[in-house]
Amino acid sequence: MGRDSAAQIDDRVLTPEPQRFEGARDAFGALARVLGSASVLVRAYRGGVPPARREAVMVAVSRSNACRGCSNVHHRWALRAGVSAEDLRSIGLGDLAALDVAxxxxxxxxxxxxxxxxxxxxxxxxTANARSRLGEAQLEQVDAVAGLIAFANLTMNTVTGALRTSRPQPRPTSAHPSFAKVWRILSSKAMSHEARRELLAGLEGTVVELGAGDGLNFRHYPSTVNRVVAIEPEPQLRSLAQQAARGLPVPTTVVDGAAEAIPGADDSYDAAVICLVLCTVPDQAQALAEIKRVLRPGGELRFYEHVAAGDRRRPIQRWLDTSGIWPRLGAGCHLSRDTLRAIRGAGFIIEEYCELESGLGRLSLPHIAGVARLPLSTP
Ligand SMILES: C[S@@+](CC[C@H](N)C(=O)[O-])C[C@H]1O[C@@H](n2cnc3c(N)ncnc32)[C@H](O)[C@@H]1O
Known part of the structure; x- marks a missing residue:
């Protein structure tokens, strides 16, 4: 297909990297361009560009600049302006075949x-193609609309990027000695031995446990498990886990590592266990992709995680996370993650799960516990 009838956004623009201004000069130049096109924009908004087309342009440009906020807002406005969900999906994928030619x-x-x-x-x-479909006047207005939304995108991305870098970043090291001391005391209270036994009941074969902490799960693996490989990045907790692994009926090895880079070959485990860990891993999607990689087709993932609340606690949870207060207290822990969705999104089928409230004293948190499985043939 020639470029004249291009049904795809050029790969160059499908950048996942948020586009930002390169400095004050760049920002003022863009602002001046927007102000200079004010009268053209007024014509565009007075019907010169049909609202559905205008919003489709806004969504596509926001996406190409990787501005999440603008993409979400204009996605909603586009639906309101009459763009179909299918068209928006195709814009999201960079495949425009479903859109009308103009x-x-x-x-x-x-x-x-x-x-x-x-x-x-x-x-x-x-340009020639767009001119022939839209006419000179509408093309000029589309150009102005694109300039306006690009200005908004880069402003948003620049401001949020600056806020993010000025906020204290989580410690890059995996050593969290204070957390390790506290977790040693709290681990049996945060999750009872009974709940741990229940989580692991019925497991078989070779199992990898991610973020094993001080190893409280180890004694609850059933005898149907041949071997457990436990990964724990925090040195003090790892050392406690190594002690807990000694002399157990199910051979258990504790190694350094992270869920985002699991030591082990593809398809090498029958099951994986994550227990109060996906709240903490810096990159949930990468951790789940790694679990998927090391599990055999049809392998299972046992999970027990605290998650975002669906009630009025949610905004508080979000604030505690985004302010960095909770991650600092909990060595990277987050309260407002939608972990069930992430597990599904990674390609697991949720076989069974339950929601429960659990926590420490009066601090009750919503949890999910269950079994997810990989399809027998993975795409
Ligand atoms: C709240 S503790 C839970 C420990 C244990 N699973 C339990 O149930 O008691 C979270 C654990 O995740 C570990 N962790 C943090 N980041 C991790 C990562 N990227 N990969 C694997 N484990 C990680 C921490 O060191 C800590 O041991």
Whole structure:
């Protein structure tokens, strides 16, 4: 398919990296461009560009600039303006075949201009195509709309990026001596031995446990398990886990490592266990992808995790997480993660699970516990 009828956004613009201003000069230049196009924008908003097309352009440009906030807002506005969910999905995938030809040419033109940061003209073929579909006046308005949303995207990304880097970052090291001391006391209170036994009941074969802590689970593995490999990155907890692993009926080895890079070959385990760990791992998606890699097809994941509340605790949880207060207290722990969704999103089938409230004293947190399984043939 030639570029004239391009049904795909150019790969160059599908960047997952949030685009930001390169400095004050860059930002003021973009602002001046937006102000200079004010009268064209007024015409665009007064019907010069049909609202559905305008919003489709806004979503596509926001996505190409990796501005999550603008993408979400304009996604909603696009639905309201009459863009179908299917069209939005196709914009999200960068495959525009489902769009009408005029909107498609507008989107491809606008994202090309955004990729060039409006510093140079769009690809001549894309421009000619858009001009023939939209006419000169509408093309000028699409260009102004793209400039406006790109300005909003880069402003958002620049501000949020600056806030993020000014916030204290979690410690890069895996050593959390204070947390290790506290967890040693709390581990049996945060999850009872009975709940641990229940989590592990019926497991078979070779099992990998991620983030084993001080090894409280070890004694509860049933005799149907041949071998446990436990991974624990925190040195003090690892040493306690190594002590707990001694002399157990099920051979248990404790090693250093992280859930995001599990030592072991593909398909090498029958089951994986995560227990109050996906709240803490720095990269949940990567950890789940790794679990998926080392599990054999049809292998199971046993999980017990505290998760985001569905009630009025949620905004407080979110604030405690984003302010960095809770991650600091809990060595990287987060209160507001949607872990069930992440497990599903990683390609696991949730076979059974339950929701429960559990916690320490008056600090009750919503938890999920259950079994997820990989399909027998993984894509
Ligand atoms: C709340 S404790 C839970 C410990 C244990 N699973 C239990 O149930 O008692 C969280 C554990 O996750 C470990 N952890 C933190 N980041 C990790 C990572 N990226 N990969 C694996 N484990 C991690 C911590 O060192 C800690 O031992």
């Amino acid at each position: 909107t498609r040419s507008a989107v491809v033109y606008a994202t090309d201009r955004a990729a060039r940061r409006f510093r140079s003209a769009a690809d001549p073929q894309l």
